[in-house]
Amino acid sequence: MPFPTSDTLASFGTYIRFQTLGQTLAERYPELAHRIEVAETAPFYLKVDLDGKRGVMLAHVRFPYTIMWGLTGPGLAAGTSVLPLDTSEEALVDAVHAHVTAHLTSTPLPSPWRWHESEHSDLTELADLLDAQGVAVRRVAAGNRYSLHGPAYAPELVSPRHPSPHVDATVDGHEVRISLKPRLGWMVDLWCPEVDLWTRIDLNRSLGRPLSPVPGVPQAALSVDDLAELIGDGPRAWEIEEVGHIKEERAIGSGSLGYQDLFLTVLGQLGTFGFTDVYEGDTENPLRSEHFHIALHRPEKDLSAPALKALNGEAAAAGDDVPKRLMVITRSGLSKPAAAFADQAKAFVFQIDERTGRLTGLHGRAREVLPPRDKPDCQ
Template sequence: MPFPTSDMLAAFGTYIRFQSLGKTLAERHPELAHRIEVAETAPLYLKVDLDGKRGVLLAHVRFPYTIMWRLGLTGPGLTAAASVLPLDTSEEALADAVHAHTTAHLTGAPVPSPWRWHENEHSDLTELADLLDAQGVVVRRVAAGNIYSLRDPYYAPELVTPSHRDPHVDATVDGHELRISLKPRLGWVIDLWCSEVDLWTRVDINRSLGRPLSPVPGVPRADLSVAELAKLIGAGHPAWESEDVGSIEDDDSAADPTRPGIGYEELFLTVLGQLGTFGFTDVYEGDAENPLRSTHFHIALHSAQKDLSAPALKALNGEAAAAGDDVLKRLMVITRAGLSKPAAVFADQAKAFVFQLDERTGRLAGLHARAREVLLPRDKPDFQ
């Protein structure tokens, strides 16, 4: 008897997984047991019957480079948006998601939170989405534990994976598109899409709330409740204080190595404009020797072509600590080079910011996790 092929073993493993899912759903939600159907042959699926014609269907769906779980309605009169969940989602979470959608359709009630936002667990982001929805704000997407979503049409859906992977909520308030992020190191950040110039800018949360300005972008999670944040967003554009938008030429248009870069003065004015838009409220124009100055930051310009090492960055951090008189200064580095991995780890530990400067365009790029968090999104809102 020939040994089973890898494809046969994989198919059998998938079959066992669906059978186990049906059992888990029946055990966790026995009131649905008589409605559960698990396919015995390909294509495999788990279905909960609603009325003999429609059902809630859980199945695998194949996209380029990946396979996902797809959860949605099947049958006539499809109106509800389907959810896509990562393949490694636990059986318990899948069973609870199926139960939530089934119960909603059987009772005629809305799918409850967090499942209505295509999430499996409650979080600050789902709470924010609930509060915004209650104010009439259109919530486009919640990306907390699940960053994936589908773009219609339902018969040939496209998998959407945002380049912005920090937990966030995309919302529309009176025609204005917002991305509200909860960043691991910075806390709450709000970015505003400016359709007139096809660019993002940042809303200064502290200034919008009448609070003292912070020299660092973001508002720590502990310093701002979800309810306060939702109230500010729901107040609309007149309540939001934001920086002017500065246009920077895309990297693709500056790819020609023979193309001259911008001048020295314009270069640092461009850098200064970006830092202000990011939310660094205490960086201002200096002189020819020190073009960027700050009360709270020691700003070092690193012009060597060799990547910054951890010892070199620690030395600069020591200079920053010694530079402040009344205020202990933090380190900010603008470099034309890169950053070694140990240096990137130290930069995050020291709460420093290290940016790489493209001298031809003036664009800043973050070289470690904390610096990358302050950057504006580069992708357009995908519902545009």
């Protein structure tokens, strides 16, 4: 008797997985037991019958580079949730139950499943509050960063492009992205279609609070209710930063920006990011700040951890009453140990493209202050 092939073993493993899901669903929600159907042969699926014709189905969905869980009801792709293959059994079962119950009782799908999420979070709570105010919530990306885009007959998988949990919404015709950054807290970005760029809403000024020299508002310092109310109030309540425009397209061979133009471009970006006390200096120190010690690093070699620690020591000594924090503008890169130290020291290290003046974050904390690069999905 020949040994089973790897494909046969994989198929059997998938079959067992679906059988286990069916059993777990019946045990957790016995009122659905008589409605559950699990396919005995490939393609495998778990189906919960609704009325003898329609049902809620959980199955594997193959995309060009990955396989996902697909959870769909009678509405087909319009209501399909796609979840990572490592989603827990409990989360999958609860999601199926939520969809089935909504259809059987003719009630809206509850949160967090209505947002294609499997767990409650500050982001799903924010989405609920915005929706209650009449704000069109287009996407929630918290625990689940995947969604479908395109026509129902040929949906495309949208993979995680934005590094932080966020909510995308349309407020009075304006596209906003509310992000919860791991290190810096809440940030809100506003899409400016006239220049095809994002700019930032200053949350502290909008809320009538003292300015912060660092972008973002710590999660503990701003309740979800207050944030939702501010967003729902619309543009009339928002203090919006000016767009730091960058000339992306320059003639080949045109070289770097002039010294003054380069740092004016950098200054504009830092203002857009939300650094509120960085201002124009002189020829020797083109960027100044009361809160930051801003160092320019010109060597071609990547900035090392010892070099960054030395600069951090200079920053600490630069303050009159309290130590200053470090900000570095460099044309080189950053070593991994230096990146780890930069996050630990709450510093910001940006790489500068001398042809355009564009700043790129070289470690986690610096990347968190950058506005999104992608356009809103609706564009």
